[in-house]
Amino acid sequence: MKDPSQVALLGLDHTELTLLVKGLGEPGYRAKQLGDAVYRQRLELLDEISTLPQPFRFKLAEKDIRIGLPKIENRFVSQDGTVRYLIGFADGQSVETVWMPEGDGGEAGDGSEAGDGSEAGTEELLAEQNGRGYRQGQNPGRSTICISSQVGCAVDCQFCLTALLGVKRNLTAGEIVGQVCAVLKDQNVSPPEDRINLVFMGMGEPFLNYDNFIKAARLLVEEVGIAERRMTVSTAGIVPRIHDFGKEKIRPKLAISLNAPNDELRARIMPLNKKWNLEMLISAAREYPLRTREWVTFEYVLLGGVNDAPENAKEVADLLRGLRCKVNLIALNPGPGIDFTTPEAERVAAFQNVLRDAGTATFVRRPRGRDIYAACGQLKRTVEIATSPAL
Numbered sequence: 001m002k003d004p005s006q007v008a009l010l011g012l013d014h015t016e017l018t019l020l021v022k023g024l025g026e027p028g029y030r031a032k033q034l035g036d037a038v039y040r041q042r043l044e045l046l047d048e049i050s051t052l053p054q055p056f057r058f059k060l061a062e063k064d065i066r067i068g069l070p071k072i073e074n075r076f077v078s079q080d081g082t083v084r085y086l087i088g089f090a091d092g093q094s095v096e097t098v099w100m101p102e103g104d105g106g107e108a109g110d111g112s113e114a115g116d117g118s119e120a121g122t123e124e125l126l127a128e129q130n131g132r133g134y135r136q137g138q139n140p141g142r143s144t145i146c147i148s149s150q151v152g153c154a155v156d157c158q159f160c161l162t163a164l165l166g167v168k169r170n171l172t173a174g175e176i177v178g179q180v181c182a183v184l185k186d187q188n189v190s191p192p193e194d195r196i197n198l199v200f201m202g203m204g205e206p207f208l209n210y211d212n213f214i215k216a217a218r219l220l221v222e223e224v225g226i227a228e229r230r231m232t233v234s235t236a237g238i239v240p241r242i243h244d245f246g247k248e249k250i251r252p253k254l255a256i257s258l259n260a261p262n263d264e265l266r267a268r269i270m271p272l273n274k275k276w277n278l279e280m281l282i283s284a285a286r287e288y289p290l291r292t293r294e295w296v297t298f299e300y301v302l303l304g305g306v307n308d309a310p311e312n313a314k315e316v317a318d319l320l321r322g323l324r325c326k327v328n329l330i331a332l333n334p335g336p337g338i339d340f341t342t343p344e345a346e347r348v349a350a351f352q353n354v355l356r357d358a359g360t361a362t363f364v365r366r367p368r369g370r371d372i373y374a375a376c377g378q379l380k381r382t383v384e385i386a387t388s389p390a391l
């Protein structure tokens, strides 16, 4: 089986595309034509690239070079419009990628900071005027795509179904970007005209596939046209990489999957805490160089009777005191193989109140399909989805 990264155009940046075309004896401007075809038109076949002369398309095919857009193998549609895609790659592996119409970047919880909708409404109107065929009820100005960074995951969070898969392999930068391209194409939307949010919160730990994740983020900004302020990456707490990430020129917003207020409890549900404990993690968050109007988001999956007591909330408030941050609370949806239960709504509200009273901006996720993004790896078990053969 071929290594997709060796032959796919998807995943190459402008410099690499320029080297490729020049190496084939073509003028440098062909790199821009290839970039447009791959990242902005999101074509599937070399033959569809009408801007290229046919002999050059033949030359690419002869060299076994292809576009490399991944295939949508299946799609599941939830009642609230959330679409879960199974996206397959050249070697037969697949990941889940999710489209949330009227999503909010995976950060708002109670709607209070999801935007006023006026801009999005204008975009929708403009899109209609431009003849784009959005599906009924969708508001592309606020849509969010949740993407995976690995096939499976090695981090072993005890409340996560993806953890049960183990890690099969890292995704290449092209496969990460390819998920976005495949979904944009399927949904008939196109940034930057349509303001799409991205969350790296699907399968896998992005900071354990750091170089490919960073390259993908750069390609998404520079080639696909999605602003970095519209992207959020969630890490379980790979502390050295949080420090590295703060130095990147192009970087999405940072979210940290916290899930426990002290080391004892966190090590129980997130074994990686034994390697990078809360002191190291919170120090990294405090040192993280935030940009203007940026904050760190802490995700906290509430597990009934485990980490959801008001005293736990008090501990979280103490832990985060003085940090420019907000907290997203997510009540667990239990799944097979997961030994935890969902807390009652009153308990979630009480937890939120303690944090809010302590001055920490805290939101509870609405019970919609997007709950699947509460923390990385949640997607496989939390959304109630009806299988549908077509949108």
Ligand code: SF4
Pocket (backbone or CB within 6 Å): 153, 154, 155, 156, 157, 160, 161, 162, 163, 202, 203, 204, 205, 236, 375, 376, 377, 378
């Ligand atoms: S929650 Fe995220 S980091 Fe933890 S095992 Fe699941 S996918 Fe991996």
